[in-house]
Amino acid sequence: MVNTVILSYITFVYFVSFFFYLLMMVIGKSTLGRIATYVTLGGFVVHAFAIILRWIESYDLGIGHAPLSNLYESLIFFAWTIILLYLLIEWRTKNKSIGAIATLLAFGAMAYGSYSPTISSRIQPLVPALQSNWLLAHVITSFFGYAAFALAFGLSLMYLIKRLDNPEKQNMFLNLIPRLSILDDLTYQMVVIGFLLLALGIITGAVWAHSAWGSYWTWDPKETWSLITWLVYAALLHARMMRGWRGKRLAIFSIAGFLCVMFTYFGVNYLPGLHSYAQS
């Protein structure tokens, strides 16, 4: 299928932009950063095009549905949301320093989806339980939430790296990273966006589960892990807003939160439940 071929090429486009973002950090030339942005933007547009193409192809197969229904499609969409959110941040802040991490995460998701032998990239028909409009709302909100947490994770890593900064050593790499306070604030804002979207994802999932299985909450491992993630970030927000936690502690908190996100996404497949993609 054409879309999977295009998407497998996009994987390398993101790798190239990761390379340029990294080079920009090491060498410190803004031209490299500009190239990186254009490559990423180009990849992003073609990426969106390929997703739409996949959508159209599914209709040609007579099993038309939005390409958000299996692990492969979710990975492709996850990478896309990460790049979209990253480009928004870059545009708003005019800073490219987390570009390397964002494109690396997107590259990882794309490569896993496209090249893992265990993941099927075929367009599969929707089983009855998935035939719901809530599927779209649930997947879109959840993955934008995941992407926001991924960027918060990238920012937190940057924070911890930046802390190594020593004013005496003129380290170009670290100079390009924004001030600690900016990183801290951006992390926090990303967490807020992710938290809100994750809440929406859980709620849309609950509405859907209620109409499909009769119960809005069944303590299925995926549900429970998304709640665990939500609780961890809720604790983070309380720590920051009410207890004034900042800096290193918050960065570590946000990294721990992202590990929960990753477990919710991948780890749960090894536990039994309604969401396990393993059977498909």
Add this chain to the structure above:
Amino acid sequence: MIKSPLDCFFPQIKLQFQKNSAIKKQNFEVLWGLTLYLIQVAFFRCEESGDTGCKWDLFFSLGDMAASKTTNNSNLIWNFFCSVNLTIFLLIILAITSIVGTVIPQQDSAVEFAQRLNPGFFRLFSFLQLFDMYHSIWFRILIGLLALNLIVCSIDRFPAIWKLFKTSPRPDRSKPFENIPPDWSFSVKGNIKDTSTPLHELLDGQFKKIKSKETDKGLYFYGEKGRYSYFGFYLVHLSILFIILGGILGSFFGFEAYVNIPEGDYVNSVRLRAGGAPVKLGFEIRCEKFFVEFYKDGTPKEYRSDITILADGKEALKGNLTVNNPITFRGITFYQSSYGTIPGNKARIGISRQGPNPSDVSITMELRKPVPLPGNDGNIHLADFRPDFMRLGPAVLLVVRPPEGEEKKLWIFRDHDSIRERFPEIFEKFPGLNPAAFEPYFFSLDQMESKNYTGLQVNKDPGVSFIWIGCFMMIVGFFIAFFQSHRGIFVRAQPTKKGIRISVAGRSNKNPVGLERELDKLSQKLRNLFMT
């Protein structure tokens, strides 16, 4: 002085690691260290560190809410429950304990796991209710504590928030105008008396609670918006209580049940998932027909039951039940959940008679209706139908009553030939399975009628509307709390030698960048108003 709980306890954990590195106890020590740390977070204040007051911003940013804590209640229990550290502690503890139930199989699926456990662990797990931990007493207590913590915190902070909500500054303050950027101040020609009405009109459209004051120094205006944003977090927290309440209502006044209805059959009671006596519905539900449709590759496409509900002797509701499209009647909702086949009560039995008068007939028999054997050797009837007997496929229990002697019971398999291939001697070894055991006859099961049944999930949950209201409130609350801010705008018109100097200034409880943008826009509008 405690610098930070992390710094305080991490060395300790490290130390314990070094001491016990060879011992298996290690895991326990880490857990213990973590628990101590969490307790410390909950019950001791930690020093606030790091750079605060960052004014940099992407989409929005929040002010420090920590300042809004004012009441000084001396009640120890009250103070315990209004601590945010307790909130953080409870959230983390809930998160950590929730993991347990995703690793240990829960409820029905726990049985197999429990059998493999050694007795000591089994007793421990049962004592801790780990096989159904999300409904255990201790987990409920944790949720209850969180709810209590939330309520006490809300009450505790209410007076301070209310004060913020109620107070409004005097419009003729000069402090806000200190250090304003040059863009927000400009001079125009004219009389100060003529500025009052257009200023009022402009502000009226955009702000609430407009106040103005005229002094000898000039004309002052104050307007604001987003005062309600102080209650955004209240809405979020109230939504959590709604959701908990919905859950409680559901577990007390609702039920989760299931029922299997064969096509053409009806039921008036359902079985609880938790076990126990069947629940009467108070009406009848009939399954007219069950359909299952497949895609070309064999994936199921649709499960559908055509059902009719009969209440008080009348047909009350007729409809199609599919996955994702449940049907609700009198507060009880039916969901398409599973399907299967059960044997009907008819089967085609082949009877062949060997020997001097050979015959070979095939007759349709009904359950428990005797049929004479062709050679007047008594009669036969079917006593049982099994869709899968001894894991060897469909079978019927055939009872032969000869005119004299004892009756014989034989299980007749449909897949006789393939079973013989797999287990060559089976029919000879077990006379009860041998279709040739009643000589000189040989019986075969040619066809067994089967019926589809539809499996329905049957739920009643009066708490569910509270859940949806709670969810809706939560989202609205988030938007108010995170994206709305209380902004106050000051406008001043001062008489100067040449004319009038108009300045704008403002303040906001969060999102300073948003405020700046708003003031930029406002000063531009004022310029357009007075300069043209």
